[in-house]
Amino acid sequence: MDYRFRLWLMKDNKKVFGEGPLMLLKKVEELGSLRQAAMSMGMSYSKAWKIMKQIEEELQIQLINRKIGGVAGGGSTITREAKDFINKYEALVASVNKKIEEDINRFFVI
Amino acid sequence: MDYRFRLWLMKDNKKVFGEGPLMLLKKVEELGSLRQAAMSMGMSYSKAWKIMKQIEEELQIQLINRKIGGVAGGGSTITREAKDFINKYEALVASVNKKIEEDINRFFVI
DNA sequence: TGTCGTTATACATTCATAAACATAACGCAT
DNA sequence: ATGCGTTATGTTTATGAATGTATAACGACA
Numbered sequence: 001m002d003y004r005f006r007l008w009l010m011k012d013n014k015k016v017f018g019e020g021p022l023m024l025l026k027k028v029e030e031l032g033s034l035r036q037a038a039m040s041m042g043m044s045y046s047k048a049w050k051i052m053k054q055i056e057e058e059l060q061i062q063l064i065n066r067k068i069g070g071v072a073g074g075g076s077t078i079t080r081e082a083k084d085f086i087n088k089y090e091a092l093v094a095s096v097n098k099k100i101e102e103d104i105n106r107f108f109v110i
Numbered sequence: 111m112d113y114r115f116r117l118w119l120m121k122d123n124k125k126v127f128g129e130g131p132l133m134l135l136k137k138v139e140e141l142g143s144l145r146q147a148a149m150s151m152g153m154s155y156s157k158a159w160k161i162m163k164q165i166e167e168e169l170q171i172q173l174i175n176r177k178i179g180g181v182a183g184g185g186s187t188i189t190r191e192a193k194d195f196i197n198k199y200e201a202l203v204a205s206v207n208k209k210i211e212e213d214i215n216r217f218f219v220i
Numbered sequence: 221t222g223t224c225g226t227t228a229t230a231c232a233t234t235c236a237t238a239a240a241c242a243t244a245a246c247g248c249a250t
Numbered sequence: 251a252t253g254c255g256t257t258a259t260g261t262t263t264a265t266g267a268a269t270g271t272a273t274a275a276c277g278a279c280a
Binding site: 023043044046049067069070071072073074 | 268269270271272275276277278279
Binding site: 053 | 224225226228229230237
């Protein structure tokens with residue numbers, strides 16, 4: 001049986017971290033700019049920006065260091081805190097994924 | 111850390127079973143009609159009907175026995191196959207949830 | 221000092237999805 | 251025969267989220 005799952009971290013009953021933010025942060029790390037990260041995912045910059053803002057407010061964690069203006073117009077890099085966070089989230093998701101694969105073959109023998 | 115988790119069963123890359131259909135089937139079992147089941151969930155009947163139809167087509171499983179007309183206008187009851195299916199799905203979700211709760215406290219010590 | 225690509229933000233528009241609505245058929249009970 | 255509440259299905263309308271557009275500020279550098 002094939003499956004798909006999503007796991008969100010919640011705060012005050014609001015989604016505060018999930019697959020979208022994860023991808024975004026990894027792309028920022030790779031590309032050095034939030035705009036380029038959003039573009040590379042086919043996501044509008046305004047949405048990407050809102051996501052970052054919301055998470056930072058909600059979790060009280062600074063995720064990216066912004067630089068406005070300058071040689072390449074500016075850019076963003078992810079913070080150590082963000083790196084730690086995505087490492088934890090990825091480890092969690094991997095662990096859960098493993099569990100599902102074990103179980104799904106136990107329950108659905110199809 | 112609080113979380114929310116959703117698991118879908120897939121067929122041909124399409125969502126074919128998840129939390130929505132599960133609730134719907136349980137409500138049909140409880141209330142004896144797809145219309146009432148949908149209403150009780152604040153879901154439109156047409157959507158509920160489409161969900162049932164799609165799953166039955168996709169999984170090649172008959173989920174509900176329909177009766178049109180008659181004493182109470184008709185109604186629907188869920189099949190044994192559907193009962194088996196929701197039992198498996200619920201067991202799987204419960205097992206995975208347990209795992210997440212263990213892990214999330216291991217990873218996010220917040 | 222003007223240019224560049226970025227962050228930041230508000231606002232308008234588009235689009236996909238869901239809900240509403242409409243209609244037909246059904247069969248038991250009165 | 252008629253009415254009732256259901257299943258079945260297509261069509262229309264509404265809602266909300268995502269996207270697009272616009273504008274300002276910024277600062278290194280040529």
